[in-house]
Structure formats: C-alpha cells, structure tokens
Amino acid sequence: xxxxxxxxxxxxxSVAYGERxxxxxxxxxxxxxxxxxxxxxxxxGKSSTIKAVVGLVRPxxxxxxxxxxxxxxxxxxxxxxxxxxxxxxxxxEALTPREFLEFVASVRRLDPGTTTERxxxxxSAFRLGGExxxxxxxxxxxxxxxxxxxxxxxxxxxxxxxxxxxxGLDPRSVRLVKEMLVRYVADGRRGVLFSTHTMxxxxxxxxxxxxxxxxxxxxxGTLEALRSRVAAGDATLEEIFLELTDExxxxxxxxxxxxxx
Amino acid sequence: xxxxxxxxLSDLAFAELSLQAIYAFRQGNPVPPGPAxxxxxxxxxRVLESKAIVSAVLAVxxxxxxxxxxxxxxxxxVYGTPVRPGVFxxxxxxxxxxxxxxxxxxxxxxxxxxxxxxxxxxxxxPLPIDERTLRRTAALLYVRLxxxxxxxxxxxxxxxxxxxxxxxxxxxxxxxxxAAVAFALAxxxxxxxxFVRRVQGSRGGGGRAxxxxxxxxxxxxxxxxxxxxxxxxxxLFDLLALAGGDTGPLSAGRLLLVAFPVPLAVLPAIEAxxxxxxxxxxxxxxxxxxxxxGYGGLAxxxxxxxxGSVARVGHVPARATTAGPLANEPIRARRAAFAVLVKxxxxxxxxxxxxxxxxxxILDALxxxxxxxxxxxxPDEALGLxxAAVAxxxxxxTFFGPAFFAIEVFAYSYGRTLPVTDRxxxxxxxxxxxxxxxxxxxxxxxFTLARVFDPVLFAGFVLAELPAxxxxxxxxxxxxxxxxxxxxxxxxxxYSGAWAAAVVAVPGVVLAGLPLLxxxxxxxxxxxxxxxxxxxxxxxxxxxxGPLALxxxxx
Numbered sequence: 001x002x003x004x005x006x007x008x009x010x011x012x013x014s015v016a017y018g019e020r021x022x023x024x025x026x027x028x029x030x031x032x033x034x035x036x037x038x039x040x041x042x043x044x045g046k047s048s049t050i051k052a053v054v055g056l057v058r059p060x061x062x063x064x065x066x067x068x069x070x071x072x073x074x075x076x077x078x079x080x081x082x083x084x085x086x087x088x089x090x091x092x093e094a095l096t097p098r099e100f101l102e103f104v105a106s107v108r109r110l111d112p113g114t115t116t117e118r119x120x121x122x123x124s125a126f127r128l129g130g131e132x133x134x135x136x137x138x139x140x141x142x143x144x145x146x147x148x149x150x151x152x153x154x155x156x157x158x159x160x161x162x163x164x165x166x167x168g169l170d171p172r173s174v175r176l177v178k179e180m181l182v183r184y185v186a187d188g189r190r191g192v193l194f195s196t197h198t199m200x201x202x203x204x205x206x207x208x209x210x211x212x213x214x215x216x217x218x219x220x221g222t223l224e225a226l227r228s229r230v231a232a233g234d235a236t237l238e239e240i241f242l243e244l245t246d247e248x249x250x251x252x253x254x255x256x257x258x259x260x261x
Numbered sequence: 262x263x264x265x266x267x268x269x270l271s272d273l274a275f276a277e278l279s280l281q282a283i284y285a286f287r288q289g290n291p292v293p294p295g296p297a298x299x300x301x302x303x304x305x306x307r308v309l310e311s312k313a314i315v316s317a318v319l320a321v322x323x324x325x326x327x328x329x330x331x332x333x334x335x336x337x338x339v340y341g342t343p344v345r346p347g348v349f350x351x352x353x354x355x356x357x358x359x360x361x362x363x364x365x366x367x368x369x370x371x372x373x374x375x376x377x378x379x380x381x382x383x384x385x386x387p388l389p390i391d392e393r394t395l396r397r398t399a400a401l402l403y404v405r406l407x408x409x410x411x412x413x414x415x416x417x418x419x420x421x422x423x424x425x426x427x428x429x430x431x432x433x434x435x436x437x438x439x440a441a442v443a444f445a446l447a448x449x450x451x452x453x454x455x456f457v458r459r460v461q462g463s464r465g466g467g468g469r470a471x472x473x474x475x476x477x478x479x480x481x482x483x484x485x486x487x488x489x490x491x492x493x494x495x496x497l498f499d500l501l502a503l504a505g506g507d508t509g510p511l512s513a514g515r516l517l518l519v520a521f522p523v524p525l526a527v528l529p530a531i532e533a534x535x536x537x538x539x540x541x542x543x544x545x546x547x548x549x550x551x552x553x554x555g556y557g558g559l560a561x562x563x564x565x566x567x568x569g570s571v572a573r574v575g576h577v578p579a580r581a582t583t584a585g586p587l588a589n590e591p592i593r594a595r596r597a598a599f600a601v602l603v604k605x606x607x608x609x610x611x612x613x614x615x616x617x618x619x620x621x622x623i624l625d626a627l628x629x630x631x632x633x634x635x636x637x638x639x640p641d642e643a644l645g646l647x648x649a650a651v652a653x654x655x656x657x658x659t660f661f662g663p664a665f666f667a668i669e670v671f672a673y674s675y676g677r678t679l680p681v682t683d684r685x686x687x688x689x690x691x692x693x694x695x696x697x698x699x700x701x702x703x704x705x706x707x708f709t710l711a712r713v714f715d716p717v718l719f720a721g722f723v724l725a726e727l728p729a730x731x732x733x734x735x736x737x738x739x740x741x742x743x744x745x746x747x748x749x750x751x752x753x754x755x756y757s758g759a760w761a762a763a764v765v766a767v768p769g770v771v772l773a774g775l776p777l778l779x780x781x782x783x784x785x786x787x788x789x790x791x792x793x794x795x796x797x798x799x800x801x802x803x804x805x806x807g808p809l810a811l812x813x814x815x816x
Contacts, residue, residue, distance in 0.1 A: 018295055054678040079680035090675050094611040095604065096464065102592050106600030107681040116591045123587050130585030133464045135611065 005068040006031060007159045007191025008053065013062035015048040015215075022048040024215040025062065030159070033188035035181055037206030038195040039241055045215040046195040047087050050163045053193065054084045066159055080108065083152035085145075087163040087195075093137040097128075097147040100136065101154065108155045115154065122150040125176060141168035149177060153184075160184065160192045166201065178205055199238040209237070213245040267397035270390070274381045274402050279304040281379035282372075312409040314763070315368055319361060319413045320421075326357040327421035330533070347530045347539035348501045354422070354434065354526035355497065361414045362441040362448075362522070365407060369449020370617070372406055373456065382572060399572035403450070411442045426533045433532040436553065437525030440560040444521070447563035454574045460611050470610050477616035478624065501539070518545060524552035597681050601689025602696075605668050618664040619697055622657040626650055626701035630708030640713045647709035648722055652777045654701030655726050658694050659733035659773040660766050665690040666741040684811055687738055694734035695727070718788070722780075725792050729776045729799035732806040737769035739810030772802050 008030040015023040023045040030036040040046045051057040053064055055075050064071040066078045092100055098119075105115045123132060126146040131139060136147070145168045152160060160181075166174050181192055182205070196202050202209055203223060210220040219226055219240070227235050230243045242251065283304040330350050344352070382399055390398070404411075418438045423431020460477065463469050501517065517523055527549050530539055541549065595603060609615035629650040633643055669676060669686065702723040710716060780795040 051674075056674050056677055076680045076682060079678060082678070084675075084678045086675060086678075092604065092608060092675075094608040098588075098590065098592070099604070099607050102594065103600050103604045104679065105592055105594040107597045107679050107685070109597070110594050112592060112594045115594055119592050120587065129587045133588055135463065 006065075007034075007067060008036075008161075008193055009063075009065045010049070010053070011063045011065075013049065013052060013064060014060040015045070015052050015057055016060040021060070022215050023052070023212075026212070026215070026217055027062075028210045028217060028220060030191040030193050032191060033185045034207045035185055035192040035194055035205055037202040037209040038193065038212060039197075039199070039202055039209055039237075040195075040212035041245065041247070042197075043214075044212040046212055047163055048215075049212070050087075050161055050193065050195055054082060054161055055079060080155075081158050083155065083157040083160045085148045085152045085160075085162045085165045087167070091136045091144060091147065094135065096135055097132045097139070097143075097150075100147065101132075101151060104151045104154060110155055118154055119150065122153065126150070126173060142170060142173070145169055146173065153180070158190045160190070160194075162192065162194045164195055164197070166196065166198070174201075181205065199236065199241060203237040211241055211244050218244040263394070264397060266390075267394050267401055270385065270394070270398040271401035271405060274385065274398065275405050276301055276305065277381050277384075278376065278379045278402070278406075279308045281381070282375050283307050309409075315364070315410045316413040316417075319364060319410055320417050322357060322360050322364070323413070323418045323421040326353050326418075327425035329353045330422065331425040344498045345534075345540070347534035348498055350426070350530040350533050351501055351523065351526045351539060352498050354437065354529055355523050357418065358437045358441045358522035358526055361418065361438065362445050365410060365414065365442065365445030366448045366452075367617075368410060369407065369445060370452055370456075373449060373453035376403070376406060377453065377574070396569060396572045400568040403567065403571040404446070407442075407446060407449075411446075414438050414442055422529060426529070430529045430532045433529040436528065436557060437522050440525055440556050441522060443560035443563045443567075446567050450567055450570060450574060454570075463611060470607070473610045474616070474620075477610070478620060515545065515548060519548050519552040521556055524549040525556060528553065597685035598688035598692060601681070601686050602692045605665060605690065605693055608668050612668075615664060615668060618661040619693070621661065622654045622697050622701040623704065625657060626654050626705040629653070630705040633705070634708040634711060643709050643713040644715075644718075647705055647713075647719060650705035650709075651702045651719075651723055651726065652774075654698055654705065655730050655773045655777070656770055658698040658701065659730055659737065659769045662690075662694045662734045662737045662769060663741055663766050665693055666738055666745075669745075683742055687735065687742060687810065690738050691731060691734040695731055698727070698730045699723070721792050722795075725780075725796035726773070726776055726799060728796070728803040729773050732799070732802040733769040733772040735803075735810040736772055736806045737765045739806075740765045772806070775802065 006029055010029065011027050013023055013026040014021060022043075026045070026049060028036070038046045038049065048057060052059045053066075053071065055071055055078070059072075066081060069078050069081070071078045092103070095103070101115075101119055105112070119132075123129070126149070128143065128146060131143050136144060139147070145165070149165060152162070166177060169177065178201070181194070184190055185192055194202075194206060208220065208222050209226070211218045211226075219229060221229070223237060223240075226237070226240045226244075227233055230240050235243070241247075280301060330353050381402070382395075385395060385398065415435075415438050419431040419434045421431075422434050423429075460473050463473050497517075501523075518527070527539060527541075531541075594600075605615070606619075609619050629646065633646045633650070668690075706719045706723065710719060776795040776799040779798045780791040783791040783794050
C-alpha cells in the first residue's frame with residue numbers, strides 16, 4: 001500500500017480490563033520519519049496502548065489511525081502496513097523459524113524470491129544459521145526475539161510497532177537493531193512506535209518520547225522540550241521521567257526503607 | 262517438608278495448570294475480563310467437566326463389559342460357535358482392561374503437551390523446596406491430571422463386574438485395573454518424554470516431517486484398541502479356548518495367556534466360573550500366576566519410575582540447539598488459506614493431539630480397507646463396506662474438525678496481528694477437514710475397487726457427500742470463531758474445552774449425517790435416486806451454511 005499521511009495517530013484512547021482502566025483518554029501521534037518512544041513504569045499502560053494499536057485489544061474509547069486508516073473499520077489494511085514485535089516472544093512454538101517466516105510471508109502476500117533474499121540478509125545480520133531450522137520451542141529468548149524482529153521487518157512496513165524489542169538481545173544485536181531503526185526512518189516517510197524501560201536507549205534513539213503513568217500521558221516531546229518543562233537544562237531522561245511521574249521521592253524512600261537498621 | 266507440603270504445592274500448581282490449559286496465557290492469550298478468583302474457579306470447573314467426560318466414557322465401557330459377562334450365554338452366540346463362560350469372561354475383561362489402558366494412555370498423550378508447555382514445574386524449581394518434595398509435588402501433580410478417570414477405572418471396573426458376577430469377581434479385577442492405570446501413567450510419561458525430545462524438538466525439512474508423522478502413527482495405535490478388539494474378538498476367544506491346555510510353552514495360545522492383560526483377566530474368570538471354566542492345565546495355571554506376579558511387580562516399578570521421573574521430564578528442554586550454517590532453502594510464500602493449512606499440518610506433525618485428529622479417519626479407512634480387501638467379500642458386501650467406511654470417514658472428519666480451531670491458540674496474540682482474514686483461516690481449516698475426508702475415502706475406495714471395480718459408483722458416493730462435509734466443517738469452525746471473537750475463550754485440548762467442542766461437533770455430525778441418512782432411506786432399492794437425493798441434501802446444506810460462515814465481517 002502507499003503510505004500517505006501520519007504513520008500513527010492515537011486520539012482519546014481508553015483501554016479497560018473489566019473495571020480496571022489501563023489507559024485513559026490517551027492521545028499522541030508518530031510523525032513521518034520519527035521514532036516515538038513510549039516510556040512508563042510497569043503497568044503504566046504501554047503494552048495496552050500497543051496492543052490496541054495492533055488490534056489485540058478492543059479500545060473502550062477513542063480512535064486509532066495508521067496512515068489515515070482506522071484500526072476499527074479497516075483492520076486488515078492496517079495490519080498489512082504494520083510490523084509488530086510483542087513484549088514477550090509468543091510464537092508458533094511447534095514451527096521452525098523458517099516455517100514461521102513462510103507463514104508470515106504468505107499471509108502478507110510477499111514475493112518468494114524477495115522474501116528469501118531478505119530472510120537470508122537478516123539471518124546473516126543477526127548471525128543466525130542452523131537455528132532457522134530448529135523448532136522455536138528449543139530456541140533461546142534472544143534468538144526468538146531475533147526471529148520476531150525479522151518477521152516485523154520482512155515486509156518493510158511503513159509503521160513498526162515494537163514493544164520492548166531489545167529484550168533478551170546480546171549487545172551486538174542491540175546495537176544492530178538501533179542502527180536498523182535509525183536507517184529505517186531516514187527516508188522521512190516511515191514511523192516507529194517503540195516502548196522501553198531503558199531510558200538510555202530512549203534518550204539516544206527516540207526523536208520524541210511520551211511518558212505514561214497509570215494510563216495517563218504525563219509529558220511528551222523531544223528531550224529538550226521535556227527538560228524545559230521540568231526546568232532542568234541538563235537533566236537526563238531518567239530524571240525527567242521520575243520528576244514527571246512523581247516517583248523520584250518514592251524511589252529514595254524505597255531505598256531508605258531497604259536499609260538495615 | 263513431606264507429602265503434606267507436596268500436596269499443598271501440587272494443589273497450587275494444578276490451579277495454575279488449569280488456568281494455562283483453559284486460557285493459554287503462555288500462548289499469548291489476553292486475560293479475559295473478570296475477577297481473578299472467578300477465572301481460576303471457571304478454569305478448575307472446566308477441567309473437572311472434561312475429566313468427567315473422559316470418566317463417563319470409561320464408566321460406559323465398564324458397564325458394557327458388565328452387561329456382556331452378565332448376558333454371556335446370549336452374547337457368546339453372536340460369534341457363531343458357542344464360547345465357554347470362562348473363556349468369554351476372560352475375553353471381555355481382557356478387552357475392558359486393554360481399552361482402559363488405551364483410553365488413559367490416549368488421554369495422557371492429549372494432555373502431556375499442555376502439562377509441559379504450562380511451565381508449572383520450572384516455576385517451582387528456584388524456590389527453596391528440597392528435591393524430594395519437588396519430586397513428590399511433580400508426581401502428585403501428574404497423578405492429578407488423571408485422577409477422576411483413573412479412579413473410575415480403579416473403582417468403577419471392579420464395581421461393575423462385582424455387581425454383574427459377584428463381589429469376589431469384582432475384587433479379582435482390582436489387580437488388573439491397578440496394572441492398567443499404572444502402565445497408562447508410565448506410557449503417557451514415556452511417550453511424553455519421547456514427544457518432547459524427538460517430535461516437538463525435531464528440525465524442519467521434508468524427510469524429518471515424514472519421520473515425525475510415522476512416530477505419530479505409532480502413538481495413535483492405542484486409539485484403535487476398540488476397533489482391534491471388536492475385530493479380533495472371535496480369534497481371541499478361539500485362542501483363549503485352546504490356551505488352557507498344556508500345549509508347548511511357546512505356542513500362540515500360551516503366549517497369549519501371559520500377554521498383558523490376559524492373565525490379570527483370567528483371575529476374575531476363575532473366580533466367576535472356577536478353575537475348570539477356562540480349562541486351565543497345571544502348566545498354564547503356573548504361567549498365568551507367574552505372569553500376574555510379573556505384571557504386579559512391573560506395575561509397582563512403573564509407578565516408582567513415574568514418581569521419580571515427572572520432575573525431570575517437566576524440565577527437559579525440547580532439544581539443545583546446534584548452530585550450523587544457514588540452509589540454502591527458499592522461503593515459500595503461498596496463498597493465505599493454503600498457508601494456514603500448511604501451518605496447521607506442520608504444527609500437528611509435532612503435536613500428538615492434533616496429529617491424532619488428522620490421522621484417525623485415515624488410519625480407520627486403512628483398517629477397514631485392508632479388512633475389505635483381505636476378507637474377499639461379495640460385490641454387494643464390498644459395496645456396503647465401502648459406503649459405510651466413507652460414511653465413517655465423513656462423520657469422523659467432521660466430528661474432530663473443531664480441534665483444528667484449537668491450533669489457533671498457539672501464538673494466538675501474534676496471529677491476530679497478521680493481516681489474515683477469518684475467511685482465509687476458516688477456508689484453510691475446512692480444507693484440512695476436506696483433505697482428511699478425501700484421503701480416507703480415497704484409501705478405502707482404492708482397496709474396494711481392487712475387489713469390485715465400479716469407480717463411477719464409488720466416486721459418486723464420495724462426491725455426493727463432499728458438500729455436506731464442507732458445510733459441517735464450516736458450521737463447526739464458524740461457530741467456534743464467532744465464539745472466540747465474542748468470548749475470547751480458546752480451546753486447547755481434551756481437558757480444556759471438550760464440552761464446547763462437543764456442542765458444535767454434534768450438530769456438525771448431524772449435518773454430515775443427514776445426506777447419508779437420506780441415501781440410507783432412499784438408496785436401498787434405487788441406488789442412483791438415493792445418490793441424487795443425497796447430493797441435493799448436501800448441496801442444500803452448503804448453500805445455507807456457506808454464506809453464513811463466510812459472509813461475516815473480517816476481523
């Protein structure tokens with residue numbers, strides 16, 4: 001499909017699990033050529049937001065569009081233009097990575113020749129060899145994560161949605177993925193939504209970040225914009241995060257409470 | 262920490278196992294809305310319901326055996342030549358114990374993958390629990406997978422035969438029932454370990470797929486115990502009648518007399534009819550008693566092995582990966598529906614429960630086809646057998662069709678993020694059901710045509726039924742997809758949703774059966790008219806069900 005417009009727009013998104021509201025009227029957007037980082041503590045609503053974007057969770061309210069296509073009314077075309085890496089490496093464990101990638105390529109209607117070349121190139125980049133023909137159930141977490149990354153990049157989607165994509169990867173692969181993402185958006189049309197707990201990664205990689213706390217967006221913008229918001233010119237993203245989520249004092253108090261009397 | 266602590270831990274682990282079996286969180290299924298305690302309670306209830314279904318089947322088998330031995334004089338006449346009561350009782354109890362063993366083993370093969378995938382034992386390992394308690398916890402947890410069905414065998418079988426032939430006969434069945442349960446537990450674990458190492462952990466590639474399917478065929482043989490017993494019953498009675506005499510120690514009769522579970526079945530027969538009832542000579546009596554003692558020892562050994570091995574099996578990684586060079590093979594992209602079908606076949610080749618579903622109608626057709634060919638029937642008999650076999654293939658394929666929905670539970674979350682439509686998934690799975698039906702029909706007709714060459718007639722019957730098979734599969738899978746979208750409940754195996762699968766399978770089988778019924782009613786004297794009506798009914802069903810199942814909104 002031709003990617004026109006904003007890669008991702010989330011307007012007033014709410015996600016609820018029974019009585020519990022995990023995301024509350026959240027709005028943000030990922031612009032063309034942008035890596036947008038979604039930051040938050042455990043349970044802040046990052047994964048719920050991402051699951052709503054990729055169609056795993058039905059929103060309780062709000063609207064999500066991908067290049068102008070509404071995820072509620074046009075889910076198949078949205079999924080066709082999205083690549084997704086889930087938070088946990090949940091794959092078809094009884095398949096080998098090669099069989100899994102064949103399935104993904106088939107439902108994405110990819111050309112076999114091009115796909116074969118891409119898989120070969122990605123496998124080489126991630127230093128995967130015989131593992132491609134081992135059952136997924138027997139692979140390490142890091143190797144599974146590499147397989148998921150290959151599946152997400154395979155159709156070169158205009159929007160990548162990555163939930164903690166660096167989990168379990170070795171340092172070389174982490175560096176590789178970061179470089180890949182930077183080059184991926186360099187054409188100025190594609191977008192990446194990226195969730196992470198690692199502030200250093202977000203600080204170096206993301207053009208803008210959104211800080212989620214208990215389902216609500218506490219702050220959003222470039223690092224410079226967030227620094228000016230907390231009135232600290234040299235603050236790290238971690239300090240900004242703790243300030244905006246009112247958790248700085250909580251951390252100190254928690255550490256104090258762990259001290260032996 | 263002792264057995265009490267192990268029981269407490271196994272209770273916690275079983276609650277987790279039930280949750281995993283029903284909701285498949287580890288396969289990525291999202292948590293359904295509702296309070297956690299209600300979800301846990303529902304999971305336990307559903308597991309209990311499924312165990313109750315398995316137990317009910319075992320109870321029916323015990324009741325059937327009791328009825329047979331009670332009505333021995335009537336039943337023995339069915340086989341043409343009179344059978345002595347002692348021989349008849351031994352044969353029936355042999356059949357019952359074999360079926361108990363086969364059914365429990367089959368149940369074990371169904372649930373072992375879930376048990377291993379749930380990861381409940383690895384979670385316990387890092388906790389400060391001593392190794393002995395951990396082993397006991399694992400053993401108790403494993404036994405709990407079988408508790409109600411095993412209890413049905415241990416109590417129900419002696420009770421049923423005791424009511425039919427007297428309390429002492431019931432008591433005499435207890436050693437056989439105990440041995441059947443012990444062997445079933447051990448065989449389930451043994452095949453489970455084998456499955457983890459050699460099937461689930463098998464690399465990709467066409468040659469290895471053939472080997473995996475061959476292994477899985479072997480695993481399915483217990484499921485043919487009923488068929489084998491019914492088919493072989495007359496021969497069994499004949500052999501048993503001869504076995505009591507003092508023939509050579511390696512004669513077929515003597516070997517049968519010491520083969521499991523015959524000697525354990527001889528005990529209640531002796532109690533019911535006296536030593537003379539079976540005509541056992543002194544040497545045969547010694548052989549039977551020796552074999553009983555041997556099987557008793559083996560059963561104790563099997564239970565001890567199970568108790569010591571469950572914890573190990575629960576931690577075994579599928580296979581240590583060996584990194585090598587990248588194979589120079591292309592990535593084959595297919596049409597979406599066909600890709601779903603291929604994916605399901607590949608998953609089934611490493612998952613016994615699904616392999617069973619695919620192979621059962623095919624092996625059933627193979628058995629009937631071989632019987633038809635081997636028994637050299639008259640043209641009319643061959644026709645009757647072939648049509649019955651095709652009808653069976655249609656009914657079996659549609660009855661087990663809902664199981665293919667359960668494959669979607671694997672990587673459920675990830676699969677839903679791919680741009681594949683419900684229609685493609687549905688068509689892929691219906692294609693699998695139709696493939697099973699055509700393969701089974703083709704096999705049985707191939708054998709029959711070698712005896713009675715009338716390809717137009719046979720092909721006409723297979724093709725007339727085909728739309729009904731498609732309609733039944735579309736109905737069953739369509740309802741399950743709708744249910745999953747609205748209620749989010751996946752079906753993973755025999756123990757986690759047997760009720761839901763049965764609820765849709767029964768109307769599905771009715772859909773597949775209606776054209777067969779129409780043929781039965783109209784085709785007796787007018788074959789071609791019966792065939793035409795059958796085809797019309799089948800097409801009408803497809804015309805109604807097809808648009809309903811395929812015309813729904815895309816997800």
